Amino acid sequence: MRWFIFILLVGIADYYAFQALRTITKGNWWYVLYWLFTLGVIGNFVYQFYGFNRSNGFSQSNSLAVGFLIAMVVPKLVLIAIMFTEDVFRVPQGLYSYFMQDTGGENGVKHFPSRRKFISQIGLGLAAIPFASILYGMYKGKYNFKVLKYVLHFEDLPSAFDGYQLTQISDIHSGSFDNVDKVKYAIDLINEQNSDVILFTGDMVNNKATELQPYVPIFKKLNAKDGLYSVLGNHDYGDYVRWNSEEEKIQNLENLKDLQKEIGFDLLLNENRFIEKNGERLAIIGVENWGKGGFKKAGDLKRAIQGVDSDDFKVLLSHDPSHWDAEVVNDDYHYHLTLSGHTHGMQFGIEIPGVFKWSPVKWRYKHWAGIYEQLGQYINVNRGFGYLAFPGRVGIWPEITVIELKRGTKEA
Incomplete structure (x- = not known):
């Protein structure tokens, strides 16, 4: 039919x-x-x-x-x-x-x-x-990488982290790549930002860990003085292919975790790490995928913040932006900055930076690309590094996000 x-x-x-x-x-x-x-x-x-x-x-x-x-x-x-x-x-x-x-x-x-x-x-x-x-x-559009820079102000940002710079990438989908040189160029572009830390918000592969293997030597060149941190996205669990056994599927995820470790990522599985400077600290919190509409809900925010104080400055990595609305923004803890991806901006839309942006994905996701603020908390939804299904991008280009944290209020 x-x-x-x-x-x-x-x-x-x-x-x-x-x-x-x-x-x-x-x-x-x-x-x-x-x-x-x-x-x-x-x-x-x-x-x-x-x-x-x-x-x-x-x-x-x-x-x-x-x-x-x-x-x-x-x-x-x-x-x-x-x-x-x-x-x-x-x-x-x-x-x-x-x-x-x-x-x-x-x-x-x-x-x-x-x-x-x-x-x-x-x-x-x-x-x-x-x-x-x-x-x-x-x-060409699928490799038309754009560096998008933001400055966010927080009154309670620890003084030691005034001017601290984060680079976020998301949705690599390594199984879709067909041009190694373009990927190398993008990795060099990330390193050129000279950020303090690099944060990856999920979907390293389409389905299988083997997709990542040819690109491990390239991604191993990623460098930031305070390290690389990552979380899993919905595609990383291998839920969208038929495995010969449940054991094979579990092993695939373990292989992906090992490859991320080989690259240099500290994979956060409902857990956290602290970056310390001059006796002050910033919490990097990572949850597993949590999504609406049939997507995997493996994320456990309460478990992820164990050992984090309510007054710590918090950066949360959560692949699906629907998690922010559902659990994060109204939580008792104040999550200063959440970093997500997942939507890809649908890889299709119209954007005039600072003036206008539109994509059909807005009918599915309230927060689908860029910076949003609510209750004094921010979320950035990265448009994605790679691509999936449709082998291209029209108007919504692959993104490398650079966010500078500043102490105080934004000047008028």
């Missing part, structure tokens, strides 16, 4: 798209190229996913099939909107002519109103924008 609905929707989209093409050109070669591209993309998608084996996980070829399908379908949806709008006026006009007029056209033959060429030209022109954007996102 799902395949029937899929074929029906694609058929409707192609009807309108082909109508637009036929209106502006009479060249048969254009028609041949159109159908070769359409059938090639659909055929590849069906080939990649018919009988999909969950034991193998989501491969790069699966990802590319999804990407090209999106690149084909989204522009056609734009064409549907334009061409259907024309039909809203064209069809009633044609029906009126057919049933209400005695004759129509030459030799008494009634004619249905033709499509207007300029409408088809407008439709194809507008459809070209998402088509080009998606292809750019697949080719």
Whole structure:
């Protein structure tokens, strides 16, 4: 049934798209190229996913099939909107002519109103924008790393940490990478920030620890004088593939933990660490994944803060930002700064820094990208380092977050 609905929707989209093409050109070669591209993309998608084996996980070829399908379908949806709008006026006009007029056209033959060429030209022109954007996102956008810098002020920040700098990365999804040099460039970019500490907020892999192994020597170059800390994300547990046994799944997670340790990350599993300077301290608290909507709830905030005083300055690492709303922001403890990821900003949206940001993911997550403040507490939702499923990014670029902590209030 799902395949029937899929074929029906694609058929409707192609009807309108082909109508637009036929209106502006009479060249048969254009028609041949159109159908070769359409059938090639659909055929590849069906080939990649018919009988999909969950034991193998989501491969790069699966990802590319999804990407090209999106690149084909989204522009056609734009064409549907334009061409259907024309039909809203064209069809009633044609029906009126057919049933209400005695004759129509030459030799008494009634004619249905033709499509207007300029409408088809407008439709194809507008459809070209998402088509080009998606292809750019697949080719370059997924590695278009951006360093986003913030300064946050806290009246109770210990004096020794005034000017302290954190770098946050999230959602690496190492199994999706297809360009080692771009990953090396991003690691160098992280180190260039010269932050005091590097914090990773989950989803090191798509599913399997083996995805990370080729990149361990690259990630081992990450360096910060106060260390590297990390937590697990929902994908790190291996819940989205079919394992031969529960023991194999458990071993996969243990292997991932070992690889993170080899890189130099101190993986926090519902626990905390203190960074001390000049007799003062800052608490780094890490919970396992806690998410709404069917995502794993392994996070235990109460266990994670054992040994942390209520008046300690706290930085919480929690992969899913829904945790902040559900448990963190209204907790008896005051969590000065929470760092999350998970949403990827849906890898698609429109952003004008400091002015406007939008993505469809906002309908799923209240806090989906950037800094938010509530009750004197902040959360930063990182847009992600890597990508998943769709092999690209359009408008929502991969992010390296740099946050400077300042003591006192923000100057007006």
